[in-house]
Amino acid sequence: MRILVLGGTRFVGRTIAEEALRQGSEVTLFHRGRTGGDVFPDVLRLVGDRDTGDYAALRQGRWDAVVDVSGFVPRHVGQAMDALGDRVGRYVFISSHAVYARTGVGPDSDEDTPRRPPVRDTEELSDDTYGPLKVACEDDVTARYGSRATIVRPGKVAGPHDPSDAFTYWVRRAARGGRVALPGRPDQPVQVLDSRDLARFVMRLLADDRPGVFHAVGPAEPVTLGGLVETCARAAGSEVEIVPVEVESLPPLFPLIRPNWPSQQRSPARARAAGLPATPLAVTAADVLAWDRARGEPPLGKGWSAQEEARVLAGS
Known part of the structure; x- marks a missing residue:
């Protein structure tokens, strides 16, 4: 499988790329080239910059799937999708539990829990905007790719190379x-959630060509x-x-x-049924x-x- 990882040298993207390589996939990394130069020395790298809108490196090539761990605002996702067009099979967008409404949420809520209203008029990331911006990104990916879109909403991810501390x-x-x-x-x-479980889950979703929305919690x-x-x-x-x-x-x-506390009690049932280890x-x-x-x-x-x-x- 040919997989493009948008942002794959720090933590979650790095772990997904490692797992994809371990399973024998052909991996391409798209990143800014500022960090992780010693990671995956034999992997093809495409250099660009989401902040300046430089996605020119993505205008050639074809991939069976793209895994987007770098989309935080709708512009990032939109420009990446514009550059890729229909030259990708499945688009996996790594979202967040921050998309959910903060009130009226019971314990063990599932993926159908109401989300916060999307935000598109700012690119400033804060506690108030991070989740709504991710909602807008989710909507754009689903609108563009339809049944070829997969949304993964991780909780707290932990593992080696975690920069969050x-x-x-x-x-x-x-x-x-x-x-x-x-x-x-x-x-x-x-x-x-162990970062390696998230990576294995993403690879399972790709192998099964599975659409939908999934919590990733452990x-x-x-x-x-x-x-x-x-x-x-x-x-x-x-x-x-x-x-x-x-x-x-x-x-x-x-x-x-x-x-x-309800934000710490998302149901993993759908993801477990789909293969989350x-x-x-x-x-x-x-x-x-x-x-x-x-x-x-x-x-x-x-x-x-x-x-x-x-x-x-x-x-x-």
Whole structure:
């Protein structure tokens, strides 16, 4: 299978490209050429820039499928589709759970849950616009490709090479052991999907030529935030004591802490029936820990430093 990945050198796109190559597909990467130059040295690369609208490199060639992990605003998706025309078979758009309405949503909501109204009059990504912009992108892909369109809406994705630091924070923190400050309720549900499961699922959808909309959530068994920290500790061979804490000011998007619990309880039933695999959370945690240590455990951009957490624990 000939697969074009729009953005395939950082995390989700990189993992999808790795899986496609592992399965023997012929992969082409379209990216800006600024990062990931040492990744996939033998893969054909097409250079362009979504921000400036440079999709000229896509005006030649033919692919059985395109996997779009780089479309965040309708212009990105529209210009890519204009350049590709009908020279692709299936168009898989990687969307987000942020497309869903934030109120009136029950636990274990499915793919038919009402979405937020689409937004097209801005390209500024914020908490208020990210989801509605993704809604507009979804609509445009479906309008252009019809039954050749597939929409995948991942929850929190974790795995090696994750730049978000959200899951990595808890993996690294649990590995240190001891008293762990948790600025939330331990019984908060969380859904973490192994990036390699997402990649395998995308490849299954392509192999089956399957249209539709699918949640991509994990792990295999429901887990709470406290259970996640404990699982990470077991994977690291450490012991932890979870200490719920209250703080006056919590950094925005503190790793995995969310007040809107229904957003952490999407149903995986449709995706599981279509072949979404389920890597045990302990395996994901162990692999992220090994990757983090191999890269030298650089400073994280989210969560507390050891000193900040110590101050929080001292005041609890």
